[in-house]
Amino acid sequence: MAFDKNFIFGAASAAYQIEGAWNEDGKGLSIWDVYSHMPGRILHDENGDTACDSYHLYKEDIKLLKEMGIDHYRFSISWTRIFPDGIGKINEKGLEYYSNFVDELIANGITPYVTLFHWDYPYELYKKGGWLNNDSPNWFLEYTKAVVDRLSDRVKYWFTINEPQVFIGLGYDQGGHAPFQKHSLKDIIIMSRNVMLSHGLAAKYIRENAVSEPKIGFAPIGPVFSPENDSPEAIEKAKERSFAITKWDPFSLSWWSDPIILGKFPKEAYELFGDLMDIFSEEDFKTIAQPLDFYAANIYYSSFSPNETKNGYVEGAYIGSPKTVCDWPVTPEVLYWAPKFLYDRYKLPVIVSENGMAGYDWIHLDGKVHDGSRVDYIHRYLNELEKASDEVPVLGYFYWSLLDNLEWALGYDKRFGLVHVDFRTMKRTIKDSGYWYGNYAKEKNGK
Numbered sequence: 001m002a003f004d005k006n007f008i009f010g011a012a013s014a015a016y017q018i019e020g021a022w023n024e025d026g027k028g029l030s031i032w033d034v035y036s037h038m039p040g041r042i043l044h045d046e047n048g049d050t051a052c053d054s055y056h057l058y059k060e061d062i063k064l065l066k067e068m069g070i071d072h073y074r075f076s077i078s079w080t081r082i083f084p085d086g087i088g089k090i091n092e093k094g095l096e097y098y099s100n101f102v103d104e105l106i107a108n109g110i111t112p113y114v115t116l117f118h119w120d121y122p123y124e125l126y127k128k129g130g131w132l133n134n135d136s137p138n139w140f141l142e143y144t145k146a147v148v149d150r151l152s153d154r155v156k157y158w159f160t161i162n163e164p165q166v167f168i169g170l171g172y173d174q175g176g177h178a179p180f181q182k183h184s185l186k187d188i189i190i191m192s193r194n195v196m197l198s199h200g201l202a203a204k205y206i207r208e209n210a211v212s213e214p215k216i217g218f219a220p221i222g223p224v225f226s227p228e229n230d231s232p233e234a235i236e237k238a239k240e241r242s243f244a245i246t247k248w249d250p251f252s253l254s255w256w257s258d259p260i261i262l263g264k265f266p267k268e269a270y271e272l273f274g275d276l277m278d279i280f281s282e283e284d285f286k287t288i289a290q291p292l293d294f295y296a297a298n299i300y301y302s303s304f305s306p307n308e309t310k311n312g313y314v315e316g317a318y319i320g321s322p323k324t325v326c327d328w329p330v331t332p333e334v335l336y337w338a339p340k341f342l343y344d345r346y347k348l349p350v351i352v353s354e355n356g357m358a359g360y361d362w363i364h365l366d367g368k369v370h371d372g373s374r375v376d377y378i379h380r381y382l383n384e385l386e387k388a389s390d391e392v393p394v395l396g397y398f399y400w401s402l403l404d405n406l407e408w409a410l411g412y413d414k415r416f417g418l419v420h421v422d423f424r425t426m427k428r429t430i431k432d433s434g435y436w437y438g439n440y441a442k443e444k445n446g447k
Helices: 032-035 054-068 092-107 136-151 164-173 185-211 232-243 253-262 267-277 283-290 335-347 372-388 434-442
Strands: 009-013 074-075 111-117 157-162 214-219 297-298 352-354 394-400 421-422 427-431
Touching: 009 092, 009 434, 054 232, 054 394, 054 427, 054 434, 074 136, 074 157, 074 283, 092 136, 136 164, 157 164, 157 185, 157 421, 157 427, 164 253, 185 214, 185 253, 185 267, 185 283, 214 297, 214 335, 214 352, 232 253, 253 283, 253 335, 297 335, 335 352, 335 372, 352 372, 372 394, 372 434
Parallel strands: 009 074, 009 394, 074 111, 111 157, 157 214, 297 352, 352 394
Antiparallel strands: 421 427
């Protein structure tokens, strides 16, 4: 059991959660810039106006990556730094910032991995209907062209869209994230189509126009069920449940991944949603299902059905079962089963594009951050992923996240980072987990 010596060990982040500088150097407003300022939307009425101030401190952050020995960094581009109004006039200062950022990564021996969209939708386009507007895929393509044309001579790895289940599901179906709305199923299916077309148009443009030979994927969440035991029956049941569509669920795995990779929806979608599915044409699927190089998935815990309880606990839980401070279950086995199930269905090499845990971390009396539970968490999950890599192609793992940052509507209390951030002073302190993870990666890569 061993990872390949070329296995990718990285860390990840998202622009709105770390950059700050929300209105500097020509940047326009995103929906998070606007709606995080509504009272009661974010815990403690916090926002990302300053966040980790990484816009100004990015060189320091890159030095921290190098100090830890992390050679791969996944980050997202802020759409409104490039197009303040979402489309139209390009903001050269925004492109220059990310170009300099990529140069700094490469100068420090760190490979850049670009995510084009991580939830910070342009407010000016939102006012035009956002994802409900059937012009939105072309808006996304215009943005993609500007980024790819500027960065693809140095960037090889591209993630088009991050977690469509979450920004559609929480933003427009359940109302828990910006823009904090609840739409009809008809609207959500229209939005789904436009998100999928946006991905397809972007992937096609990257494939045909990137200067460096590109590697392309997208990064949905991976809500995979782990089997109750190792019997063939339990394994097959868990696999079936992972991809089943039995009712409307914006967090569905197959709703998003089947069209994008297989070029079709599961038949259950047509049975359940009937005429609402008529908006998808054969031409749509030809655009949506572009060839991809890997299947990326953000995976934190085994999926469970909240309606299935035993002795008062949801499925898979038990008295005293381990949880992170987000109340997420600690289930390392999911990083064994998820790659196996995902590869079996989609036949693409797997990247775990996010995995990590939130803790209540602080600076100890010795000036260090001793986060032993996070070290144990990462080690347990990587042990399971390493087992999976013996059986199916697994290309990499990105810890979420590099820095403690704004955890969206949960504010700054939930610390996920390998690096502690004092949000009053912006002082960074590498945690024990950061040093451990970097040493682990160097050992596995034979460095």
